Amino acid sequence: MSEAIAVKQQVEEQKYNEEWLKSFKGFENYSKEESKRIIKQLEMLAEVVCMHFMNTS
Amino acid sequence: MKDLSVFKQFAKPSKSIQFKTDGKAVIYTRVSTKEQAENNASLETQLKYCKELAVKKGIEVLEHFGGTYESAKSDERKQFQKMLTYVKRRKDIGYIIVYSYDRFSRTGANGAYISDQLKKQGIVTISATQEVDTSTSAGSFQQNLYYMFSQFDNELRRDKSVSGMQERLRKGYYIGPLPFGYTNLNPGNGKTPNYVINDQGKLLQKAFLLKAKSNLANSEIVKKFKSKGLNITEKKFSKYLRNPFYCGMLISTLLPDEILKGKQPPLVSEDVFLKINNILYSRPQGHVYNSEDEHLPLKTFIKSFECKTPYTGYLVRSKNLYYYKNRRKGSKENRSAKKLHQTFIDFLNDYKLQDEKLVEPLKEIITDKFIELNSESIEDAKRIEADIENLQKRLERLEERFVFEEITKPQYDKFKQKLELEKREFESKKLNFKFNSSNLKKAVDKALDYALNLPSLWESGNVETKRALQYMVFPEGIYYDFKNHRVRTFRVNSIFSAIASISGEMSGNKKENYHSNNDNSLEVESERIELSSKRANSSLSTCLVSI
Numbered sequence: 158m159s160e161a162i163a164v165k166q167q168v169e170e171q172k173y174n175e176e177w178l179k180s181f182k183g184f185e186n187y188s189k190e191e192s193k194r195i196i197k198q199l200e201m202l203a204e205v206v207c208m209h210f211m212n213t214s
Numbered sequence: 215m216k217d218l219s220v221f222k223q224f225a226k227p228s229k230s231i232q233f234k235t236d237g238k239a240v241i242y243t244r245v246s247t248k249e250q251a252e253n254n255a256s257l258e259t260q261l262k263y264c265k266e267l268a269v270k271k272g273i274e275v276l277e278h279f280g281g282t283y284e285s286a287k288s289d290e291r292k293q294f295q296k297m298l299t300y301v302k303r304r305k306d307i308g309y310i311i312v313y314s315y316d317r318f319s320r321t322g323a324n325g326a327y328i329s330d331q332l333k334k335q336g337i338v339t340i341s342a343t344q345e346v347d348t349s350t351s352a353g354s355f356q357q358n359l360y361y362m363f364s365q366f367d368n369e370l371r372r373d374k375s376v377s378g379m380q381e382r383l384r385k386g387y388y389i390g391p392l393p394f395g396y397t398n399l400n401p402g403n404g405k406t407p408n409y410v411i412n413d414q415g416k417l418l419q420k421a422f423l424l425k426a427k428s429n430l431a432n433s434e435i436v437k438k439f440k441s442k443g444l445n446i447t448e449k450k451f452s453k454y455l456r457n458p459f460y461c462g463m464l465i466s467t468l469l470p471d472e473i474l475k476g477k478q479p480p481l482v483s484e485d486v487f488l489k490i491n492n493i494l495y496s497r498p499q500g501h502v503y504n505s506e507d508e509h510l511p512l513k514t515f516i517k518s519f520e521c522k523t524p525y526t527g528y529l530v531r532s533k534n535l536y537y538y539k540n541r542r543k544g545s546k547e548n549r550s551a552k553k554l555h556q557t558f559i560d561f562l563n564d565y566k567l568q569d570e571k572l573v574e575p576l577k578e579i580i581t582d583k584f585i586e587l588n589s590e591s592i593e594d595a596k597r598i599e600a601d602i603e604n605l606q607k608r609l610e611r612l613e614e615r616f617v618f619e620e621i622t623k624p625q626y627d628k629f630k631q632k633l634e635l636e637k638r639e640f641e642s643k644k645l646n647f648k649f650n651s652s653n654l655k656k657a658v659d660k661a662l663d664y665a666l667n668l669p670s671l672w673e674s675g676n677v678e679t680k681r682a683l684q685y686m687v688f689p690e691g692i693y694y695d696f697k698n699h700r701v702r703t704f705r706v707n708s709i710f711s712a713i714a715s716i717s718g719e720m721s722g723n724k725k726e727n728y729h730s731n732n733d734n735s736l737e738v739e740s741e742r743i744e745l746s747s748k749r750a751n752s753s754l755s756t757c758l759v760s761i
Contacts, residue, residue: 173579183571198709199572201686203579206661207587209671209679211434214657 173200237308237336239273241265242297244280244317251283260313263342273309286320287368289328298328301337310339315360317341322365326358380468386477389466393459394418394446396478409478417444418454420590422482425455426489428586438590455494461487509536510551511680512558515688518547519695519702527551540696547696558692559669561701565687567666568711576665581658592654598644605637668710 175192178184184192243260245251261278268275279297289295301307310332312318318339319325329339338348344360347353379389387407392398395415400408411419421439424430430438432455436448446454458465462480463473482490507513510527517524518540525538525547538554540547567573585592612633616626664671672683685691687710693702706712 172582178575181571181575183569184575195572195709196575198686198707199576199579202665202709203576203583203661205679205682205686206664206671207580207583208682209664209675210584210657210661211587212676212679213674214660 237273238276238304238306239268239309239311240277240279240297240301240307241268241275241311242280242294242318243278243313244286244291244293245283246285248283257281260317260342263313264311267311267340267342268309271309273311275311276304276307280317286316286318286325286364289319289321289324298332301332302335307337310337312339312341314341314343315339315357316364316367319361320364320368322362325361325364329357329361330354376468383464383466383469383474386464386475388459388464388476388478389468393457394450394454395460395481407477411479411481414444415481417442418446418460419481421451422455422460422486422490424590425493426482426486427589428583430587442590455490458487506536508677510538511677512538512551512554512684515681515684515691516554516558516694517691518542518545519693519700520547520697521545522693524691525694547694549694549696554694557701559673561692562669562672562687564712565668565706565710568709572709573662573666577658577662580661580665581654584654584657584661588654595644598640602637602640602644605633605640609633609637 173196175187175189178187178192178196184195187195241261241264243257243264245256250256257280261281265275277297277300279300280293282293284291284293286294297310301310310318315325318341319328332339333348333354339357340348341360346356346360348357383389388409392409395411395418396409397412398407399410400406417439421435421444424435424438425432432451433448436444436446436451439446454460458473459476459478460481461484462476462478464476465473506527506529509529512525513527514524516538521540521542523541523545526541527536527538529536536551538549538551539545567576609630612621612626612629615621616623621629668683668687672680675683687707688703688705689707690703690705693704694700695702
C-alpha cells in the first residue's frame with residue numbers, strides 16, 4: 158500500500174542542531190559531529206524521563 | 215414364443231433418474247440488493263408466478279424460501295442453503311420452483327452442478343418463466359445453458375460496473391462507504407459528491423497531528439481522544455494512520471498499483487502523513503513484556519563475564535522468588551533477582567550526567583517534549599483560561615450595568631448567579647488538566663530530577679523504562695563476574711560518567727586515558743571499585759565494581 162510513499166521522504170525536526178547546542182554555555186567549541194551525538198543522547202534521556210513521568214503521574 | 219415374464223425377476227433395474235412426479239414443492243425467490251428487497255415488487259411478482267405454476271401443474275407447495283436479498287454470485291447464500299438442506303432432508307419434495315433460472319444461481323457451472331445433484335435425488339428445478347423439460351437431454355442442456363448465460367450476464371454487468379467505478383475513481387470520487395471522519399453532503403446516484411470532514415474527523419485530525427508530533431503510542435492517543443469524544447479503537451486508529459485517503463489520496467483494489475488524487479479535503483498534509491508512516495514503518499515492533507520480564511528487567515542485559523552468555527531468569531514458585539541464571543550449559547551461576555537488582559542500583563548510583571552544562575539543553579528538550587506530548591491538554595487549558603477570563607469580564611460588565619441602573623437587582627442577581635456557576639465549572643475543569651502552563655514547570659523539574667537521579671528512575675520505572683534506561687546508559691549491557699561478585703561494563707553512554715568517587719581524578723587526564731588514574735582509584739577504593747582498561751574514545755569507559 159503506502160509503504161512506497163512512506164519511505165520516499167523523511168520529515169525531520171530541525172530544532173536541535175549544532176547552532177542550538179552552541180547557544181548553551183560550554184558548547185561553543187563543539188564540532189558538528191559531537192553536537193549531533195550529544196543531542197541524540199539527550200533526546201533519548203528526555204524521552205525516557207518524560208515517558209516515565211507520564212506513566213507515573 | 216415363450217412368455218418371458220417369468221424372467222422379469224432377472225432384469226436389470228433402471229438406472230435412469232426417478233423423478234418424484236407426485237412430490238411436493240418449495241418456492242425460492244430472491245433479489246440482489248437491499249433496495250430491491252425493500253421495494254418488494256419483484257419479490258411479490260416472483261412469488262406470484264411461482265405459485266401460479268404450482269397450481270397449473272397441480273403441485274402442493276410446502277415452503278417458501280428466500281424472500282429477501284442475496285447475491286447469486288455465490289451459492290453460499292443463507293436462504294438458498296437453508297432451502298437445499300430442507301429439500302435434501304425431506305423425502306417428499308420433488309420440485310424447486312423459481313421465477314427464472316438466474317434466481318436459482320448465477321454461478322454458471324456450479325449452479326448446473328447443484329441442479330444436477332438435486333436431480334439425482336429426484337428433485338427438479340423448474341422455472342415459472344423458462345419452461346424446459348429437464349427429463350430429456352435437450353431439456354437438461356437448455357437448463358444448463360440458462361445457468362451459463364446467467365453467469366455470463368453477471369460477468370458482463372460486473373465488467374460494466376467495474377469500468378464505471380474505475381472511471382469514478384479516476385475522477386477523484388471514492389467508491390463505497392466513506393472512510394471514518396468524512397460525510398458526503400450530496401449523496402445519491404448520479405450526483406456529484408461533496409465530501410466534508412465531520413466533527414469526528416476534526417478530532418481524528420488532531421490525533422493524527424499528535425501522532426506526527428509526539429510519536430505517542432496509539433493506545434495513548436486513542437485514550438486521550440476518547441475523553442474528547444473520538445470513538446475509535448486502537449486497531450481502527452492504526453488502520454486510519456496507514457490510509458492515504460486521509461492525506462487526499464485514493465487507492466483501490468479496482469485500480470491496483472495506482473494512487474490518485476481524491477476530491478476529499480485532506481485531513482492532514484502529505485508531509486504529516488508521510489512522517490507518521492515513516493515512524494510506523496521504521497519503528498521495530500514494540501516488545502511486549504510479560505509479568506516475568508517485570509520481575510527480571512536485567513534479563514539478557516546482564517551477561518556472564520566468564521563466557522559472555524546472557525543471563526536469563528526463572529521463578530522459584532515455592533518461594534515466589536525470582537532468580538537470574540546464566541544460560542551456559544552446566545552453569546551454576548544463579549543469583550537472586552533482588553540481590554542483583556540492588557547491585558545494579560548501587561552500580562547505577564555511581565553514574566550521573568557527565569557535566570553540569572548538559573543540564574540546560576536537557577531541560578529545554580524535556581520542556582519541548584512535554585509540550586509536544588501534552589499539546590492537546592495545554593491548548594485545552596489555554597482555551598479554558600480564556601473562557602474564565604471572558605466570564606470574569608462579563609461579570610464585571612454586569613456589575614457595571616447594575617451600578618449604573620441599566621438593569622434591575624433581580625436581573626443582576628439572576629445573571630450573576632448564572633455566570634458565576636459557569637465560571638466555577640470552568641475552574642474545576644482547569645484543575646483537571648495536568649499540564650497547564652503553571653504546572654508544566656513542575657513537571658519539567660520532576661523529570662529533570664529523574665534524569666539526574668538514575669537509580670531512582672530505574673527503581674520507580676516499569677520494565678520498559680528500566681530497560682530503556684539500562685541500554686541507554688550501558689549500550690552494550692553489563693558483565694557479571696560471578697566468582698568475584700563483580701559487575702563490569704565496557705561502554706558507557708558519553709553523556710554519563712562515573713561520579714567523583716570513581717572518576718574524580720579522571721577529568722585531570724587530558725588524553726582521557728583512564729588507565730593510570732584507575733590505578734590510583736584502586737588504591738583509594740580497592741574494596742569496591744576497580745577501573746581498568748584504556749578508554750578508546752570519549753564514549754568508552756570500563757568499570758569493575760565489587761559486590
